[in-house]
Amino acid sequence: MNKCPLCSLINTNIFEPCTNCGYNFEKEEIGDEDKLRAFLGKLHKSKKWIDEVKLKSNINKIQIRKYGFSSTNPDAGGWSERKTACLLEENHSRTSTDIRLAEALEEFPELLECKKKTTASKRLKAIKNGVTYGGDRPTFRFEKDLQKFLSFNWGETPFHKSGNYKKQASLKKENITQVRLAN
Secondary structure, rough: EEEOOOOOOOOOOOOOOOOOOEEEOOOOOOOHHHHHHHHHHHHHHOOOOHHHHHHHHHHHHHHHHOOOOOOOOHHOOOOHHHHOOOOHHHHHHHHHHHHHHHHHHHHHHHHOOOOOHHOOOOHHHHHHHHOEEEEOOOOOHHHHHHHHHHHHHHHHOHHHHHHHHHHHHHHHHHHHHHHHHHH
16 A cells, blocks of 8 residues: 555555556656646645645645756746645646745744634744744743844734724714715
């Protein structure tokens, strides 16, 4: 029994491609690109973000193992995250972000607790900025860490949102006063 290096499905027959993703065990390469993209689409729709990012990372690693690393010159050969994005027919920044997130899962296992990929990305950004988490909430050892966190994430805080509501209410009140004066 072999475990597929892309999707981790256990396959009993190595002479046939993986039924999930189309990986060719005999040639040790991606065999069916359409099947691979269809499988990725299923993962995306199922909201299994961890499996989705790990699949992208595995694809990139397997292709690099086969073709080597790409240089900055795309005509020089080799494999890159950009080529992985092209293979998957998706935006390069999305693929690159997902590969970074998959790599971070090994280094920061607390990301596995996140229900959504966007939450995991935000938490990874916070971790890289020196924030630790106690449950769902960030905790700060020093005031400078809190200040740094707020400077990077101010737009996502309740304080920023309540400030925007006050501004909107003030503008509405101002507009109503102008309408009354005009009449």
